[in-house]
Amino acid sequence: MIRTRRLMHRQMFLLLAFLIPALLFVGLAFRPDVPPVSKPDITLLTKAGFAPTLPGNLTRIQAGEQGFEIGLEAKSPMTSSLIIRSVNPLLKPDLLVYWVPESIQNHSLPEHALLLGELMGTSFRHMTLPTAATTEPGSLVIYSLAHQEVFTHFTLPSLVGSEKGAHAS
Amino acid sequence: MSVAYRVVQWNPQKRIYDGILLAAVAFYVVGFMWVTPLFDTNADPMNVPIRAYGSAAFILLTIILSIGPLCRLDSRFLPLLYNRRHMGVVTCALGLYHGYLVLNWYHKYGNIDPLVSLLASNTNYDSFFSFPFETLGIGALLILIVMAATSHDFWLANLTAPIWKALHMGVYVAYTFLVGHVVLGALQSNTNPILATFVVLSAFWIVCLHVVTAWRENRHDQNTSLDPEGLIDVGPVDEVPEHRAKIICASGERIAVFRYDGKVSAISNACQHQNGPLGEGQVIDGLVTCPWHGYQYDPASGASPPPFTEKIPTFAVFIRHGRVLLDPTPHPAGTPVEPAIVPNPSSTQSPDNQEFFVGYFPTMTKGMSRFISRRIAVLLLAVVMLVFVLPVLHGEYHHARSDFRDVREFDGFLRAAPAPHIVVVRPGETGKHAFSRYVLIGRGKSGPKIDVAGLDGKYVRVRGTLIYRDGGTMISVKGAEEIPAPSTSAKTEPLDGEPLGTYTLQGEIVDSKCYFGTMRPGNTAVHRQCTVRCIAGGIPPVFLVRDESGNTMSFLLVDSNGSTVNDRVLSMVADPLEIKGEVVRLDNLFVLKADPTQYRRLS
Numbered sequence: 188m189i190r191t192r193r194l195m196h197r198q199m200f201l202l203l204a205f206l207i208p209a210l211l212f213v214g215l216a217f218r219p220d221v222p223p224v225s226k227p228d229i230t231l232l233t234k235a236g237f238a239p240t241l242p243g244n245l246t247r248i249q250a251g252e253q254g255f256e257i258g259l260e261a262k263s264p265m266t267s268s269l270i271i272r273s274v275n276p277l278l279k280p281d282l283l284v285y286w287v288p289e290s291i292q293n294h295s296l297p298e299h300a301l302l303l304g305e306l307m308g309t310s311f312r313h314m315t316l317p318t319a320a321t322t323e324p325g326s327l328v329i330y331s332l333a334h335q336e337v338f339t340h341f342t343l344p345s346l347v348g349s350e351k352g353a354h355a356s
Numbered sequence: 357m358s359v360a361y362r363v364v365q366w367n368p369q370k371r372i373y374d375g376i377l378l379a380a381v382a383f384y385v386v387g388f389m390w391v392t393p394l395f396d397t398n399a400d401p402m403n404v405p406i407r408a409y410g411s412a413a414f415i416l417l418t419i420i421l422s423i424g425p426l427c428r429l430d431s432r433f434l435p436l437l438y439n440r441r442h443m444g445v446v447t448c449a450l451g452l453y454h455g456y457l458v459l460n461w462y463h464k465y466g467n468i469d470p471l472v473s474l475l476a477s478n479t480n481y482d483s484f485f486s487f488p489f490e491t492l493g494i495g496a497l498l499i500l501i502v503m504a505a506t507s508h509d510f511w512l513a514n515l516t517a518p519i520w521k522a523l524h525m526g527v528y529v530a531y532t533f534l535v536g537h538v539v540l541g542a543l544q545s546n547t548n549p550i551l552a553t554f555v556v557l558s559a560f561w562i563v564c565l566h567v568v569t570a571w572r573e574n575r576h577d578q579n580t581s582l583d584p585e586g587l588i589d590v591g592p593v594d595e596v597p598e599h600r601a602k603i604i605c606a607s608g609e610r611i612a613v614f615r616y617d618g619k620v621s622a623i624s625n626a627c628q629h630q631n632g633p634l635g636e637g638q639v640i641d642g643l644v645t646c647p648w649h650g651y652q653y654d655p656a657s658g659a660s661p662p663p664f665t666e667k668i669p670t671f672a673v674f675i676r677h678g679r680v681l682l683d684p685t686p687h688p689a690g691t692p693v694e695p696a697i698v699p700n701p702s703s704t705q706s707p708d709n710q711e712f713f714v715g716y717f718p719t720m721t722k723g724m725s726r727f728i729s730r731r732i733a734v735l736l737l738a739v740v741m742l743v744f745v746l747p748v749l750h751g752e753y754h755h756a757r758s759d760f761r762d763v764r765e766f767d768g769f770l771r772a773a774p775a776p777h778i779v780v781v782r783p784g785e786t787g788k789h790a791f792s793r794y795v796l797i798g799r800g801k802s803g804p805k806i807d808v809a810g811l812d813g814k815y816v817r818v819r820g821t822l823i824y825r826d827g828g829t830m831i832s833v834k835g836a837e838e839i840p841a842p843s844t845s846a847k848t849e850p851l852d853g854e855p856l857g858t859y860t861l862q863g864e865i866v867d868s869k870c871y872f873g874t875m876r877p878g879n880t881a882v883h884r885q886c887t888v889r890c891i892a893g894g895i896p897p898v899f900l901v902r903d904e905s906g907n908t909m910s911f912l913l914v915d916s917n918g919s920t921v922n923d924r925v926l927s928m929v930a931d932p933l934e935i936k937g938e939v940v941r942l943d944n945l946f947v948l949k950a951d952p953t954q955y956r957r958l959s
């Protein structure tokens with residue numbers, strides 16, 4: 188190259204030697220969290236059906252390919268609640284959680300199935316179990332309403348004799 | 357000058373060079389697209405090629421920018437420089453295709469022309485992190501296009517080498533733009549530290565390489581002092597290697613003093629072709645041969661032999677007392693100057709052909725061949741490694757789906773507010789939340805193309821395809837008609853909503869269609885312009901909130917009166933925001949009512 192071009196190259200890189208590292212530094216060191224991670228709003232989460240506080244004893248249940256974590260709490264002799272989440276994000280639309288007193292045999296939702304709530308991603312969801320569940324564990328059916336099919340089902344661990352939580356089935 | 361005829365034509369070296377180049381690029385791009393879904397089954401088939409072509413262009417530009425300084429540091433890299441322009445053209449083609457894919461995916465099917473969308477969807481030029489990084493990519497691409505278009509020797513000859521060279525130094529600006537494009541785009545969305553480290557190291561490599569070379573070149577640019585007669589003492593004649601040159605600097609420019617066949621001549625060091633360093637070339641068949649592309653000049657006249665017309669300035673040289681003296685006054689280009697005769701030719705050294713190679717030579721010296729083959733092998737191995745590593749690092753495709761081929765029917769009540777949606781009865785014994793609500797959208801980046809106002813409150817059958825993620829469900833509507841409501845259903849009238857209270861939430865505005873499944877990823881900076889287009893076209897905006905326990909909630913955004921806010925949130929999408937508003941639950945839908953003027957940016 189002729190001298191003026193060498194000079195141009197040198198001057199450009201004197202500038203770029205500051206500009207490029209500065210761009211990388213600011214762009215990476217100060218990049219904002221999007222979306223930002225916020226503190227959980229316990230009130231909102233509770234009202235929205237999430238479970239912001241978890242029972243001490245969570246049980247992992249494998250239903251076919253799909254893993255769930257559940258916790259059972261007997262709040263009084265007559266009422267108990269279920270905390271449930273899918274371990275992995277579920278690729279099914281509008282997944283509803285139903286309770287049935289018996290274990291279901293075929294892959295359809297019984298008419299008397301009782302809706303407990305809906306799953307949302309991998310978040311823990313809080314659901315109230317019917318009184319009957321305190322004596323007869325029954326089964327949970329995960330039903331995709333938008334696909335109108337039972338996604339999976341499994342027997343609920345027994346609450347009888349357990350103050351703390353569920354046992355693996 | 358037979359060799360010079362071949363220099364501008366295809367030859368085996370160019371074919372091998374281009375063959376390896378194209379094979380490596382094709383291997384990388386195809387490999388990237390093939391490997392990605394093996395690692396991540398959620399990989400978006402439209403997004404993966406965008407990343408494959410974009411990353412290929414960035415890697416290739418990094419290699420191109422390394423070649424020049426590496427050649428200055430070690431001349432054995434020169435075979436890589438020979439056909440570098442073809443690499444530049446391939447980089448430009450990769451960048452263009454990357455841009456075409458981006459236009460086609462993020463900007464098509466909107467309410468304005470895709471090109472206008474690309475330029476107008478984000479105008480946050482006053483913000484660093486919200487800066488439209490696409491503009492930097494466009495800037496880099498424009499420079500690469502100009503360079504590719506003027507890369508032919510036709511332009512070089514017409515513009516003259518200094519102007520052409522200055523124009524092509526735009527590549528450094530293009531590279532800086534490209535680093536900005538990557539940092540403010542992909543690296544804002546992808547937070548994998550290893551991917552960021554790759555980019556930082558490559559930029560560091562380029563900057564260091566060029567700074568070191570510029571510093572070394574500067575040292576060689578110190579003027580040599582003149583004797584009282586106005587001549588420059590070049591040094592003892594034996595210091596000038598046979599068939600090679602000694603380079604000195606006079607009046608700021610370099611002069612190459614060649615020794616050949618018992619004679620000494622001096623010519624300008626700048627080749628007329630691309631101003632390559634002739635003094636680092638060699639005298640072959642009595643002609644000075646440029647190390648870059650092999651242009652040749654008669655050392656005594658500075659003229660290329662016929663039919664070539666290139667000419668460079670010549671200088672008078674003398675040999676006195678065994679020392680070479682040079683008159684630094686240049687003769688006009690192509691002026692013959694009598695060479696100085698070396699008084700004792702028996703002392704001539706043997707020609708040094710060891711490490712000199714120009715692309716059109718039939719063979720390469722063994723040492724150079726070994727050197728360059730090893731470097732190319734390392735480079736190709738690195739490409740193979742990148743094919744397996746980069747798709748994993750890119751990752752971050754979300755668990756979401758669009759069943760775009762599976763058209764289904766859904767029966768339920770149609771509601772126009774807060775966004776058009778259908779209210780579907782849940783089976784079984786349901787209690788309080790007896791319905792599921794699916795937001796309705798249209799094809800492309802638009803709201804549903806049905807008579808929403810006319811069907812509001814009616815029981816309808818909607819035909820469409822599902823989009824879903826994390827409990828949120830949407831229908832891309834193909835048609836809707838009123839049907840009789842089932843008489844058996846006791847759950848006939850959905851509630852208007854259950855107020856949950858007023859909350860201050862931090863999150864990001866996304867367009868519901870892309871976020872819930874049409875695109876993966878469907879949020880953050882890389883997706884900002886598409887989000888703007890979708891929301892402007894009628895897709896309901898959603899506020900995405902996640903907390904440190906891993907809970908993610910999405911809220912349909914409306915103002916405090918319950919009216920849509922689409923046009924009022926466009927400049928705030930994909931940024932961290934804080935919104936204080938009233939949350940209302942509609943079964944599985946959450947609505948956040950707040951005036952957009954009250955939204956607060958967090959950065």
Ligand code: FES
Nearest residue numbers: 627629630632646
């Ligand atoms: S032959 Fe291209 S610069 Fe000399």
